[in-house]
Amino acid sequence: MLTAQKVKEMALEFGADAVAIGNIERWEGAPIQQDPRQIMPEAKSVIAMAFRVMRGSLRGVEEGTFFSNYSAMGYGGITYLYMPMTVINLAKRIEDEGHEAIPYGHQSDWRAIDNVGRDRKNFSVPVAPGRAIPDVAVHLRIAAYLAGLGEIGWSKMLLTKQFGPRQRVGIVITDAELEPDPVMKPGTLCNRCMACVAQCPAGAIPKVKSVKAKLGGYDVEWADVDMDRCNTCFVGAEIKTADNGMPDYVEPWNGIRKKPGWWSPFFKKPRNLYNTGQAVCGARGCTRACMIAMEARGAVDNKFEKPFRRRPAWKVDWEHIAKDSPVNPTDSAPVPAPAAAPAAPAAKPPVKFEAD
């Protein structure tokens, strides 16, 4: 017989770092486009799994010398490779026991709403009255919270006792009835220290403006994160358009030219890794600052001998670099230097790299 204990053992064996189970009743009142019952009307349980982001994958970003590891191994590799293998292997075992199971990693590319919940225009239509517009996108952080895996911090990130803000979430939706775990009381892990607010380079996490919801029997509140600001700064660009003569920075989604922010050493967004690779900001506020703060107050089970931040945080001086750089060495349309700019200097900060 399939038990919650057995399911959890299998999830850990297949590669999850933490697992918890929620019952489907906790989704009562969910928006139709995010409701797992729209995908499996007979669903009884949602199994939520955390896949840790290695603290080491953030090391190179922290030092300012190696950014790709976080985007590859801490982001895209987990989302598009490691997590799908785990959720599908767990779903197979559940189906071996005669219960249907949906291996749900990240299928958000086909969702009918964008990442702030707005309808995507002219994308898809419902197949019958009362049905959601395809694709439904189950809110993975909320699924994790409703399963008792952790709580939603002020930053909107899932915080767990095991890893703080350092994980991604995958789920299995199943018609197997499994013993649920208790929902974590809000405030258990997030103490509203606001380190995430102070260190987000986008200013995307407001101090006061919030989203409130009743979830799992609790009043839950998190910052109303400005995803447009985050999406720009996340890939390394500043919000405002580039001044003439500054390095260009082309946003991949709309071609608007921007300049790199002080949190990015790249003249333009590096190429994607595992369908992502855009995490140039290295989650400076919502993950790194939060992790540092949570570890400092002993709120994370995954302990380390040394603190994460060991040297002063760096900043790239783009004003100085731009004025002294005759061309952007990586852009197909080189940026002319300002009229008063000197010739190429003999020795510059080590910011150049091979073109894609």
Ligand code: SF4
């Ligand atoms: S940095 Fe502080 S306020 Fe922000 S999510 Fe983490 S614990 Fe909560």
Ligand code: SF4
């Ligand atoms: S990913 Fe970066 S820009 Fe976005 S909220 Fe986190 S710290 Fe801010």
